Amino acid sequence: MILYARFAAYVNDALDALEGEGVLTRGIERGAVAVEPPRDPAHGDLATNAAMVLAKRAGTNPRALAEAIAAKLGALNEVTSVEVAGPGFINLWLARGVWEAELETILADAGDYGRSAMGDGQMVNVEYVSANPTGPMHMGHCRGAVVGDALAAVLEHAGYRVTREYYVNDAGGQVDVLARSAHLRYRQALGEEIGEIPEGLYPGDYLIPVGQKLAAEHGDGFVGKPESEWLALFRTEAVAAMLVMIKADLALLGIHHDLFSSEAELQAEGKPEAAEAWLRARDLVYDGMLEAPKGETPEDWEPVELPLFRATRFGDDQDRPIRKSDGSWTYFGADLAYHFQKAQSADQLIDIWGADHAGTVKRIKAAVAALTEGKTPFDVKLVQMVRLLRAGEPVKMSKRAGNFVTLADVVNEVGKDVVRFTMLTRKADAQMDFDFAKVVEASKDNPVFYVQYAHARIRSLHRRAKEEGLSLPGDADLSLLDADELDLVKLAAQFPRIVEGAASAHEPHRIAFYLGDLAAAFHAQWNKGNDDPEKRFLVAQNPDLTRARLELADGIGQIVRNGLALMGVEAVEEMQ
RNA sequence: GCGCCCGUAGCUCAGUUGGAUAGAGCACGAGCCUUCUAAGCUUGGGGUCACAGGUUCGAAUCCUGUCGGGCGCGCCA
Numbered sequence: 314m315i316l317y318a319r320f321a322a323y324v325n326d327a328l329d330a331l332e333g334e335g336v337l338t339r340g341i342e343r344g345a346v347a348v349e350p351p352r353d354p355a356h357g358d359l360a361t362n363a364a365m366v367l368a369k370r371a372g373t374n375p376r377a378l379a380e381a382i383a384a385k386l387g388a389l390n391e392v393t394s395v396e397v398a399g400p401g402f403i404n405l406w407l408a409r410g411v412w413e414a415e416l417e418t419i420l421a422d423a424g425d426y427g428r429s430a431m432g433d434g435q436m437v438n439v440e441y442v443s444a445n446p447t448g449p450m451h452m453g454h455c456r457g458a459v460v461g462d463a464l465a466a467v468l469e470h471a472g473y474r475v476t477r478e479y480y481v482n483d484a485g486g487q488v489d490v491l492a493r494s495a496h497l498r499y500r501q502a503l504g505e506e507i508g509e510i511p512e513g514l515y516p517g518d519y520l521i522p523v524g525q526k527l528a529a530e531h532g533d534g535f536v537g538k539p540e541s542e543w544l545a546l547f548r549t550e551a552v553a554a555m556l557v558m559i560k561a562d563l564a565l566l567g568i569h570h571d572l573f574s575s576e577a578e579l580q581a582e583g584k585p586e587a588a589e590a591w592l593r594a595r596d597l598v599y600d601g602m603l604e605a606p607k608g609e610t611p612e613d614w615e616p617v618e619l620p621l622f623r624a625t626r627f628g629d630d631q632d633r634p635i636r637k638s639d640g641s642w643t644y645f646g647a648d649l650a651y652h653f654q655k656a657q658s659a660d661q662l663i664d665i666w667g668a669d670h671a672g673t674v675k676r677i678k679a680a681v682a683a684l685t686e687g688k689t690p691f692d693v694k695l696v697q698m699v700r701l702l703r704a705g706e707p708v709k710m711s712k713r714a715g716n717f718v719t720l721a722d723v724v725n726e727v728g729k730d731v732v733r734f735t736m737l738t739r740k741a742d743a744q745m746d747f748d749f750a751k752v753v754e755a756s757k758d759n760p761v762f763y764v765q766y767a768h769a770r771i772r773s774l775h776r777r778a779k780e781e782g783l784s785l786p787g788d789a790d791l792s793l794l795d796a797d798e799l800d801l802v803k804l805a806a807q808f809p810r811i812v813e814g815a816a817s818a819h820e821p822h823r824i825a826f827y828l829g830d831l832a833a834a835f836h837a838q839w840n841k842g843n844d845d846p847e848k849r850f851l852v853a854q855n856p857d858l859t860r861a862r863l864e865l866a867d868g869i870g871q872i873v874r875n876g877l878a879l880m881g882v883e884a885v886e887e888m889q
Numbered sequence: 890g891c892g893c894c895c896g897u898a899g900c901u902c903a904g905u906u907g908g909a910u911a912g913a914g915c916a917c918g919a920g921c922c923u924u925c926u927a928a929g930c931u932u933g934g935g936g937u938c939a940c941a942g943g944u945u946c947g948a949a950u951c952c953u954g955u956c957g958g959g960c961g962c963g964c965c966a
Contacts (some may be wrong), residue, residue: 349905352912362908365946375946386909399909400946445966485966603964619964630892630962636966644966671893672961695894697960739902744959746901754948755928758914762928770926777926807905814905826903826913833913842926849926 315429315809317359320405321348324361324767327385336381338371350807353671357396357404358803364401412802413791419805419868427875431816432473439465440657441665442563442570443480447494448517450562450720453667456745458682458720459736459881461665462568463821464694466879471816476659477570480651483552484576485644490554491515492547496535499522499547503533523554551583564722566733567881576647579654585642588650588684589620589635597623597683603634622649627679645673649680652659652691656684662691665817668742671695694819696741702748727753730882734761737825737880755888757836760829764873767832768884770839771870774850774863781853789860797838798865804834805872812879821880828876835869 314322324346332335343833346367351360364379371378379397384407387395394406419426441461444454465475482488494515501507502525508813512518527535527550527750534545556573563569579585592598601621621632622645635646642650662681666674681691701708701718708718724732727749735752738760739745757763794802808827815823842849874884 345907347905347908349908351904351909352900353909356909360908365908369946400936487966617964634964639964641964643964668894668960670961670966673966674893697894742893743902757929760914766928769914773926810905818906822903823905827905829903830913837930839926840930843922843924843930846926 315813316411316806317348317810319344320359323386323389324348324363324382327382328363328367330385331381337367337373337378341367341370343367349810350803351402351404354800356398356402358407359405360671361405362401362404364397364403368401379403404786409799411799412799412806413794415806416791416802416864416868417690419871421870423836424449424875426871426877427470427812429471429809429813431471431813435473435657435660436476437468437473437661437663438476438478438545438659439468439663439665440478440480440655441465442559442568443482444559445482445487446552446559447487447515448555449519449558451748452699452701452720452723453716455566455720455723455732456736456741457665457667458563458566458568458698459733460694460696460741460821462566463733463737463824463880464663464815464819465663466600466881467812467821467824470812470879473661473816474571477835478572478574478655479570480648481552481556481573481575481577482644483548484580484642484647488548489544491520491551492544493521493540495523495527495547495551496543499527500524500536502528503536505536514878518868519558523551526550526554549780562720565721568727574651574654576651579651580642580647584654585635585646585650588653589646591653592622592683595683597626598635599623601632604631609657622676622680622683624676624679627682629675629679633676645680648677652677652681653684654688656681660689664693665741666693666695668695668697692819694741697744699736700744700746702746702751704750705748723749730765731761733881734764734825734877737822740820740822760825760832763836764828764832764877765885766888767835768870768873768877769886769888771835771866771873772886774866778851778859778863781851781858783851783853787860790857791861791864791865793858793861794865797841798862801838801865801869804831805868807860808872808875824876824879828873831869831872831876835866 325343328337328343328346332339343363346357346361346363348361348363351357361382364375364382367374368378376397379401383395383397383403386392386403391408391411392405393408396404398404422428439461441464442450442454442458444450450458462477465477469475490513494510497507497510497514498520501521527547531546535547548662589598598620600618601619603619617638619638620636622635624633625631633645634643634648637643639695652662664677674695678691678693681689687689701723731752735747736740736745751759753759755762799880811823811827817823838848839850846852850859852859852862870884877884
């Protein structure tokens with residue numbers, strides 16, 4: 314059990330006991346009771362607000378209640394002292410044995426340290442990337458990919474069962490454009506001079522091999538024929554080729570989805586019709602007039618009757634059409650059915666979207682609320698734009714082929730680990746700069762470097778210990794660690810809380826910030842050895858102390874590895 | 890016009906879901922180191938948390954309004 318959860322249970326026990334003694338009114342809701350490490354270490358190792366949040370409803374004075382709780386907690390073997398402070402905080406100081414034992418636990422649990430039962434095996438579906446299958450991944454997709462993947466890992470560590478899903482938008486007008494672009498390349502492969510790629514088609518070279526493959530497999534049978542004869546085939550073939558490319562791009566980042574769901578298949582299986590029927594039966598879809606768009610009304614606006622979803626009942630500003638006037642599904646209509654399907658096999662849904670889709674969050678939330686009758690929690694995480702810089706100058710990008718930065722280019726230039734870590738050094742809803750020079754800089758200003766460096770130093774300790782003929786750790790006597798060193802253990806022991814916090818807030822960037830703090834604390838301890846050789850981790854004339862310190866370092870190293878693993882970053886053994 | 894996001898040190902950003910004296914890096918000041926425990930260390934100054942109300946034991950955090958910035962709005966995807 315996580316250290317903090319254990320002490321929360323002790324607080325709970327104390328409250329039970331006080332209820333039994335008639336000191337505390339029975340049955341008061343304890344949801345707001347928190348047991349946390351205080352910001353200021355002068356306030357102890359752990360603090361609880363129990364007395365303050367319960368006193369009012371118990372009709373007692375918070376300080377008096379705090380004294381009563383404190384008396385119970387002070388009696389615990391694991392607690393060395395307790396105080397009541399301020400308006401009624403209860404501050405606890407824990408026996409050093411608690412921290413020594415926690416260090417042992419870190420080493421024993423190794424990669425499993427930080428796992429939590431919080432998720433209780435609930436099924437969470439995380440949908441991320443979901444880039445249109447019309448070309449290779451570019452940098453615009455990168456951040457959402459990394460954030461979604463790291464969030465999935467964090468949720469798993471916190472005890473959820475996670476499905477990583479990619480929604481393939483292979484049914485809209487953009488894939489017809491793709492098919493036409495492929496047809497042009499097909500004619501090119503057959504020897505036709507195609508000249509400039511016309512406006513409105515995809516110009517990228519990546520379609521050349523698609524055209525060649527189609528030419529090789531089908532000969533010239535589709536040249537000069539109407540679209541009705543080849544469009545569907547070319548669409549399928551081109552989308553399949555794009556997905557191969559996209560999966561390869563994602564693999565460069567170490568990302569592998571469990572499930573690729575096709576919009577076209579969803580429609581072929583009649584899922585949107587089923588969702589529409591379900592909603593019509595509950596009067597949540599009706600045939601009505603769409604209001605004119607707000608702001609500048611387009612000249613060509615004409616009111617038309619369409620099947621509308623009653624999104625306004627669920628907080629949206631407008632009811633939303635699920636079909637177009639030609640009867641085909643709108644993107645929203647299909648997406649609604651898709652979420653309906655996802656909700657059948659998940660207890661919770663999370664979508665990671667680019668910030669440019671912010672305007673459609675309300676309607677999809679409304680749809681999920683309607684379709685699950687409010688029972689399935691659903692979060693849409695918006696990921697803000699990344700501005701690419703090269704030595705401080707923005708990298709110019711245009712939609713024209715060859716002039717947008719692909720994900721593969723960036724990964725090949727700076728490496729997977731640097732890309733992944735950097736994408737997590739800011740919360741998702743804040744804009745971010747990605748400077749090619751800065752992310753690979755070897756200095757303490759670069760968190761990627763700084764965290765990796767801490768791990769490399771820890772690993773080098775073992776190599777060095779061997780060279781200096783020191784025996785490696787067996788049973789270390791951890792009571793030899795001083796107060797500063799114990800503080801490092803305390804920081805390391807926060808890792809499980811960080812994981813839980815990141816999981817419940819859907820904020821994987823917290824792992825990155827925490828690792829930065831942990832690395833800084835480790836480096837600070839290491840640097841003490843510069844002034845005072847007695848404080849080095851390896852003290853040749855004192856093998857017992859060295860063993861204890863090596864165990865401490867290994868514990869920190871383990872946490873760094875575990876944290877990096879959640880971010881999908883490999884810990885390095887030495888710096889290059 | 891409406892909606893969403895945002896506003897924290899000179900700059901770039903954290904802030905443990907409402908906790909105690911709001912933190913870190915850069916930049917600036919002072920001191921130290923010239924080192925493979927390398928790719929610096931220690932330390933100091935710097936704040937009306939945009940503004941005004943409200944909620945309560947307690948607010949950067951929640952609510953309302955104002956100001957400022959960004960994004961979005963359609964039968965597109």
